[in-house]
Amino acid sequence: MAYSEKVLDHYNNPKNVGTLDKSKSTVGTGLVGAPECGDVMRLQIEVDPATQVIKDAKFKTFGCGSAIASSSLATEWLKGKTVEEAVKIDNMDIVEELSLPPVKIHCSVLAEDAIKAAINDYRKKNGLEELKFEESAVN
């Protein structure tokens, strides 16, 4: 199976690999997937409380190249968006941007789940109600 140029580029030069201080109230962390399924993504956002703009995003991913690329792309897209805008990121946008083949769509779903989990973690920490999302397609 050949990888798209964009997947290869994210794999070779991943953007925003790292860890944010999860004890900070401005940081939201989403940890999704499972080791036995072959992918685990941890995606973190740091939100400016005044503007609700995501000023930083970091990821670490255990998984195949497409999973790494999906999370790397997600962090790029998150930075500069407001939390409200970030909620709208759809896994199919990731599929399209990275030209993921059908067997790799679950990687993009995982990235979307990670974004939502990070946002909810941030909301929870700040006394906001967690957003309800439809069951992800990956289940």
Place this chain on the structure above:
Amino acid sequence: MMKLPIYLDNNATTPCDPRVVETMLPYFTETFGNAASRNHPFGWAAEEAVDYAREQVARLIGADTKEIIFTSGATEADNLALKGVFEMYAAKGNHIITCETEHKAVLDTCKHLEKTGASVTCLKVNHEGLIDLKELEAAITPQTIMVAIMYANNETGVIHPIREISHITRKHGVLLMTDATQAVGKIPVDVHKDGIDLLAFSAHKMYGPKGIGALYVRRKSPRVKVTAQMDGGGHERGMRSGTLNVPGIVGFGKACELALQEMEAEAKRLSALRDKLEKALLQLEESYVNGSPVHRLPHVTNVSFKYVEGEGLMMGFNKNIALSSGSACTSASLEPSYVLKALGLGDDLAHSSLRFGLGRFTTEEQIDYTITAVTETVNKLREMSPLWEMYKDGVDLNSIEWAHH
């Protein structure tokens, strides 16, 4: 300059040895006859070539030429052995004993036979990939007709104690069938010393061409018979109809001859290279060899690198190094290797495995390159792995409630 990419997937297939190709070539154009054409020189020449190759093939496993049935490959040979014995020995019983780490060609054929009335016992393996011989003996019933245990495993290289197994099958008057695709031509295999009744193998795993293999069927003590699964012109003494693949058979014969001559030196050279590779990779923290390190083919190692995923790992170098992984992502099923899982590896470790299959054309320079590339990529991906970070922070990964999907 070393030529890239490097091929370390010799358990999947091997390149044809140039000497094999050279031997085959005249049989496409000049000596192209049908070996079954009894009435003209083209047929005679083809038949003579097949006879000669049959001797070369038989000699490698210590068999008689009359005991070799040419097939399209080991999958067909496995099918013929299992289905052919099941049908032929229906009056004796319907029970077959096999093992959970067998190749799909055996497991799926057994599943098929179960639908037609066979009773199949699938033995478990221990963490080294070996079956318990007492368990095997205990599984034999008066209904048992055959034990099918592979000689060496394709994913781990683990070698089953076939000779000891045959002591048990002989004692109980049960046939022993073995898929020896990974072993023949790599380590000494002798159907008499090993007490084998049926043996499947293939040319393309031993530097011969694809599309040709053979089933050994014992003729004496006991005389084994199989029911043909392919009907037609009655080739191969009625056991496998179909025009003989003369160039393939000639190439198979040559590959067997070369293997017999070179196997010993090659095994020595490759085990030294394999050990060098393995030792270097085990320098990485949290890396493990899968399967018995002792009862193992000389040219194979299967290593898990905890906290990195196999396909992601291969992506770091698969432009330059050809390997395979037990990771789910390389298969359509999204299930990690059933062979590694049978060894008791958790799914996470099975996902993190790479299989290195060295071969006749592997050089030390290639191994050195591979050591560097794999080590660098493992380190790079661990820096990117949330599991590695948790491990380093002393988090027990089992204590986390993972969202299974």
